[in-house]
Amino acid sequence: MTSFVFDLRRRDLLAGGAALAGLVAAGVPTAAQAQATTAMPQLDTAEADRLAAAFTGGAEVLAEGLALDLPALGDNPAAVPVRVHVTEPITEASWCEEMIVIADLNPQPFACRFRFTAETGSADVAVRVRLIQTMPIRAYARMNDGRVLAARHDITVAAGGCGL
Amino acid sequence: MARPPRIWISNETPSLGEIVRVRAQMVHVMESGFRIDAAGQTIPEDILTGFTASLGDAVLLEWSPETAISQNPYIEFTFAARQPGTLRMVWTDAGGVVAEAEKEIAVG
Numbered sequence: 142m143t144s145f146v147f148d149l150r151r152r153d154l155l156a157g158g159a160a161l162a163g164l165v166a167a168g169v170p171t172a173a174q175a176q177a178t179t180a181m182p183q184l185d186t187a188e189a190d191r192l193a194a195a196f197t198g199g200a201e202v203l204a205e206g207l208a209l210d211l212p213a214l215g216d217n218p219a220a221v222p223v224r225v226h227v228t229e230p231i232t233e234a235s236w237c238e239e240m241i242v243i244a245d246l247n248p249q250p251f252a253c254r255f256r257f258t259a260e261t262g263s264a265d266v267a268v269r270v271r272l273i274q275t276m277p278i279r280a281y282a283r284m285n286d287g288r289v290l291a292a293r294h295d296i297t298v299a300a301g302g303c304g305l
Numbered sequence: 306m307a308r309p310p311r312i313w314i315s316n317e318t319p320s321l322g323e324i325v326r327v328r329a330q331m332v333h334v335m336e337s338g339f340r341i342d343a344a345g346q347t348i349p350e351d352i353l354t355g356f357t358a359s360l361g362d363a364v365l366l367e368w369s370p371e372t373a374i375s376q377n378p379y380i381e382f383t384f385a386a387r388q389p390g391t392l393r394m395v396w397t398d399a400g401g402v403v404a405e406a407e408k409e410i411a412v413g
Contacts (some may be wrong), residue, residue: 165356180339220375231385248339252373255392260363263324263387269375284367305337305372 151274180248180305182273189245189279196241196281200289207290210267215298219271223252225280227290237264239283246276247305252283260283272298273305308332310396310406318411321385322325327358328381331396331404335376353378355397360410361390 183189206229215221227237236259242252252270257263264282279293310331319325331353334400338350356378365384378396389412396404 143308153348177341177343178337178339182383220379224381241359246374248337249372251371253371254369256367258364259326260360260384260387262367262387263325263383264324265383266366266368267381268370269379270373272319305339 174255178305180273182248182276183250186245186277189243189250189277191286192241192243192251193269193279193281195291196239196260196283200283200287202281202289202291204291204303206288207277207280207282207292209292209294211278211294211296213297218273218298218300220269221272221296221298222263222267223270223278224267225255225282225292227282227284231261231263233259233262236261236285237282238285240264240266241281242268242270243279243281244270244276244281271305273280274298274300310394310401310404312394312406313409314392314410317408318413321386321412323386324383325386325410326381326383327392327394329372329406329407330377330379331394332377333398333403335370335374335378337372339372344384352397353396353398353403355386356380357397358384358392358394359383360384360392363390365392381397386410388412390408 162287208226208228210224237257243250244252255266275297277293277295283288310329313328313339319322333353336348336351340348342348353371358366366382368380371388389410392408392410394406
């Protein structure tokens with residue numbers, strides 16, 4: 142019986158050690174590493190609102206013509222797929238000049254900017270973002286005639302380990 | 306410049322005006338500037354700051370990533386094949402060009 146208990150502990154130690162070594166080798170952050178960050182989420186959407194206002198420049202914002210595609214659940218907050226595309230036809234006369242993506246509650250809510258030209262002939266982009274917590278995401282697009290299109294989407298993300 | 310970017314193109318011989326989709330992923334640490342190392346020091350920010358795609362002389366897309374963009378940045382975009390030429394993609398960070406890729410696009 143004594144030897145059985147001994148074996149059990151020895152096996153636990155071996156298994157635990159191997160699993161830990163595997164995690165470290167794979168670069169998976171342990172609990173201690175995951176906390177080693179000064180990144181804090183925004184307490185409200187004030188900064189996001191300010192960024193949006195700077196982009197729209199007072200123009201009327203149309204909640205149409207722009208699609209923002211996100212998964213319902215961001216199971217990996219370090220890489221959440223985001224697709225933004227203008228749904229109206231892009232022609233040589235009507236095209237999208239600029240697009241931005243804002244992650245409202247991230248430490249730095251401004252996620253990225255896209256610029257297109259008349260030669261692009263399309264306005265459809267996808268990237269992967271890291272999110273510090275569950276939050277609204279929004280996108281704005283400015284067309285060459287000055288119209289500003291907007292779309293927003295709430296996303297729930299799994300907690301922790303976002304890599305910020 | 307450790308590894309070349311991985312590129313996927315929906316069609317390298319599109320017909321005139323066809324929408325071509327491009328997916329590209331490159332290797333970059335995307336250090337956010339928020340993290341603290343074991344000695345308690347803040348790890349300096351080191352992120353990809355620019356990506357440009359052009360077809361011949363025509364700029365198709367300029368992308369300006371910030372800290373919210375994931376490690377090993379992935380970018381997907383589309384363009385209309387209005388002329389043949391070299392699709393050229395350049396990735397830059399604060400230290401200059403970190404990756405480049407080219408694909409010939411034949412419009413038929």
